[in-house]
Amino acid sequence: MTCCEVCGNDYELAFTVETKDGARHVFDCFSCAIHRMAPICEHCRVQIVGQGVEADGQFFCGAHCAREEGKVGIVDKVGSLA
Ligand SMILES: [Zn+2]
Ligand SMILES: [Zn+2]
Structure with a gap:
């Protein structure tokens, strides 16, 4: 299972964002992704x-x-x- 790195939510539909420098980030929703990445x-x-x-x-x-x-x-x- 993957946990959102912002809120820690363990969510089966969590998604991964890979940045161009190769770092991977896991989020359960876009608001968490925005919080971390924007x-x-x-x-x-x-x-x-x-x-x-x-x-x-x-x-x-x-x-x-x-x-x-x-x-x-x-x-x-x-x-x-x-
Ligand atoms: Zn989250
Ligand atoms: Zn401004």
Whole structure:
């Protein structure tokens, strides 16, 4: 059996997330996965569940927060498709 590494729930439908550096994480639900895996916005500290933006190795929930932290030239990609 596999136990969720966040809440310890022993759940037969638990799933594994494998990151690109080869680490494996086991979760029983997406909210636990988000709790463990989602990056934190460097500006407003919200957990980033959507795409977010990355600048200089830092994650932000959106271009607005990136700009607030002095990152220039960041624009939201969402909605920019023709
Ligand atoms: Zn869990
Ligand atoms: Zn933010």
